[in-house]
Amino acid sequence: MAKSSITINDIARELKVAPSTVSRALNNSNKISNATKRKIVEKAEELGYNLNMVAASLSRSQTNTIGVVIPYLNNYFYSQVVNGIEELAFNKGYRILIAQTRDSFARETEIMRTMSATRVDGIIACLSADTQSTEHLFKLIKNNIPLVLFDRVSFDFPCKKVTIDNYNAMQQSVTHLARSGYKSIAHLGGPTTCNIYTEHSKAFRETLKKEKLPLIPQFHLSSDLTEEDISEAMQIWFSLKTKPDAIITASSTAALLVSKFAREQNLSIPDDLALISLTSEPALCYVEPQITSIELPGTEIGKTTLEFLLNEIQNGAQNANTTIKPFQLIIRNSSFRNS
């Protein structure tokens, strides 16, 4: 931090006014004459004055900084959300501090600690996959730092949340496949430590039953969805006597991998195998056939989340309700037979 930079005291001295007057002028206070305000603003310009936000933050007990905590930055959905947050934050005069948990609970805890120390005005977070406890979140509340969760949320933690109806997303997917005549539907799900994936699982089971389709246990997988996980699952499934004729993946990367696997094995999508991704990314439309998916309003989720947070920052803690954002099942060519 530049040591020898110009301060309001320098300006005050040069103009023979009080530092507080300079502060007022620079903050556009109404308790100051236009004449001196102009004089001060000009002098500030002339000297190349640049506000020291650190000092202002300490004095005001407010940093105008929002902490954003996500599993990975390098992920289409999260980067969309951050994009929405950043855009709105920039317009509202807030800065954003970003940290990745890399799906580690330990890291998440540490991040919350340092963000508390940094005195961010509030935190927006999508919990890591292996977050089991909410102690670190309660500490935020104790430190008076508002928190809004999105996507992967913890329902037993009292704060505002923004999610989508994951149950419904899976339900619509299964129903669509069933109506299209697919019979052995498989699911490559995420880790069940996450609300999202348990909702998917529940919906998967219940909707299959409702559609009078069999729930074949080994077709209902839960994993971290790494490339190895997917590849292993494919190897096993397609060496069985009864192979799946449709797959629903929790991540778009998984869907793309399945699509690649199918091509390599000369399995025709959608004739031999239907494919639906419960998350979306542009690449789904670049492959052939294009992959049916659930489209989530990432940017919109980011904006809403920040709006809620700013509201809490300004007006104190609000009711801990959950906002459900709409999604769309976009049917592309991977999930219905042309015949």
Added chain:
Amino acid sequence: MAKSSITINDIARELKVAPSTVSRALNNSNKISNATKRKIVEKAEELGYNLNMVAASLSRSQTNTIGVVIPYLNNYFYSQVVNGIEELAFNKGYRILIAQTRDSFARETEIMRTMSATRVDGIIACLSADTQSTEHLFKLIKNNIPLVLFDRVSFDFPCKKVTIDNYNAMQQSVTHLARSGYKSIAHLGGPTTCNIYTEHSKAFRETLKKEKLPLIPQFHLSSDLTEEDISEAMQIWFSLKTKPDAIITASSTAALLVSKFAREQNLSIPDDLALISLTSEPALCYVEPQITSIELPGTEIGKTTLEFLLNEIQNGAQNANTTIKPFQLIIRNSSFRNS
């Protein structure tokens, strides 16, 4: 920022020691006895003390925060770079403040201003496409804020830079296509206000000449590479008598769009048309055929950039040299005929 939180003064009072002693204990100073240190650390724990970094920053004239300025967050390469920065920063006890220029010079200027105000310890930036002047960068230097540039850099600005050899990337691409028998090579380039794209352009022209291939003016395009730009170029090119038989795109999204266009027009890649992308993203391997591309070490670039910056933060301004990172031309199935 939590008003009523525990301060070192509270701890000092409870333990009847001086605040400075508490500070020493908590900062692991060696000028303190182990006995009192333990006592203080325990009490701090007990009271739930959480350091106020804002106060510490003001006092130390150092924020332990790095500003990261990129065109877009939602881009594979940049998010890889940020990923590298974030990882190393986290380990070194630094936080990162991220802002997107959205390729607007005005925004970039504004961002540099607010980051100066925030007193970040240093800035890592990839300049926006329409950055013409470097006045805003000189202001950083004047404010004693070290700057390291990567990818899109400004060669007439004196600071450390980390890039790749864009000329060579294009050269290798053209040569590869020429050796594979392609004759009418086209280039979908980026805006020539950027060093990267002017280097591509130069190499494109010169390598074609070296390979004794024609440089057809309308096959050498420079644009913002939006979906419309690409689509328009395709429409025009493929309605000509002499169509291109190979396309080199500056962005991976452009390559994916070309690949999609080819499929829709029943142009076979690589038989009718070869395709090379000068940037990479995973999706290039999910489409059929997989697309040949230049692979950039994003995470590595991020790490190196931060290393340079931290070095300047600790040891003052260094020589303004440019570090060239290696890239790889990964030849996939889109760029050579099987016959």
Added chain:
DNA sequence: ATGAAAGCGCTAACAT
């Protein structure tokens, strides 16, 4: 090894 005191640059209550 510990304490006292000054100061980082700004804001805000109070006074005039």
Added chain:
DNA sequence: ATGTTAGCGCTTTCAT
């Protein structure tokens, strides 16, 4: 409308 003063919470000389 402007000045005076007292912090914000911490670090860091300088004493002891």
